[in-house]
Amino acid sequence: KQEVTQIPAALSVPEGENLVLNCSFTDSAIYNLQWFRQDPGKGLTSLLLIQSSQREQTSGRLNASLDKSSGRSTLYIAASQPGDSATYLCAVGDQAGTALIFGKGTTLSVSS
Amino acid sequence: DADVTQTPRNRITKTGKRIMLECSQTKGHDRMYWYRQDPGLGLRLIYYSFDVKDINKGEISDGYSVSRQAQAKFSLSLESAIPNQTALYFCATSDPRGYSGEQYFGPGTRLTVT
Numbered sequence: 601k602q603e604v605t606q607i608p609a610a611l612s613v614p615e616g617e618n619l620v621l622n623c624s625f626t627d628s629a630i631y632n633l634q635w636f637r638q639d640p641g642k643g644l645t646s647l648l649l650i651q652s653s654q655r656e657q658t659s660g661r662l663n664a665s666l667d668k669s670s671g672r673s674t675l676y677i678a679a680s681q682p683g684d685s686a687t688y689l690c691a692v693g694d695q696a697g698t699a700l701i702f703g704k705g706t707t708l709s710v711s712s
Numbered sequence: 713d714a715d716v717t718q719t720p721r722n723r724i725t726k727t728g729k730r731i732m733l734e735c736s737q738t739k740g741h742d743r744m745y746w747y748r749q750d751p752g753l754g755l756r757l758i759y760y761s762f763d764v765k766d767i768n769k770g771e772i773s774d775g776y777s778v779s780r781q782a783q784a785k786f787s788l789s790l791e792s793a794i795p796n797q798t799a800l801y802f803c804a805t806s807d808p809r810g811y812s813g814e815q816y817f818g819p820g821t822r823l824t825v826t
Contacts, residue, residue: 632812632813634814643802643817643818646817693813697743698768698770699760702755
């Protein structure tokens with residue numbers, strides 16, 4: 601059974617720092633991997649999608665990498681801002697497209 | 713207008729009541745999903761549907777039922793609500809034709825069962 605783990609569970613940084621959020625998964629037979637952002641009590645905003653054949657994707661200050669063989673993905677946030685404060689969720693999609701398996705998230709706090 | 717909408721956005725109900733959560737999408741996607749989110753547990757899949765005639769149970773389907781009324785509509789029912797079904801519920805869609813498998817989420821329904 602696929603399990604997704606995100607470390608750390610919480611992270612506090614001062615504004616301007618570059619930071620890395622980690623995601624690991626137990627079964628490398630994934631179809632894709634998505635990173636989401638969730639503000640408190642709100643819905644999920646898709647940030648980046650990486651296909652299993654890709655190594656990384658970039659959007660603005662965000663860069664996500666994927667190493668399928670080692671079961672790891674990272675989300676790099678450059679020059680963090682207070683507006684980046686949110687919970688970041690990693691989710692892996694299986695080959696059949698039946699579901700996303702989510703990690704429990706990393707709650708990021710960026711102080712000004 | 714949002715591509716994936718959920719109604720109601722918030723609902724408080726009593727133990728034993730039947731309640732329906734509705735999801736509509738304008739993305740034209742065949743695949744639709746229902747997830748629930750609990751603090752500390754992340755999101756878990758309740759049911760998914762690949763088209764109107766193809767409905768499947770997910771990880772935590774006990775106590776729930778679904779109806780796919782049309783390609784654009786997928787409803788989740790709690791036949792007899794209980795307090796541990798208090799959670800944030802999300803509907804999602806994806807388009808298998810696009811090959812990306814990306815899922816698009818609605819804004820969520822916060823359900824409280826007292």
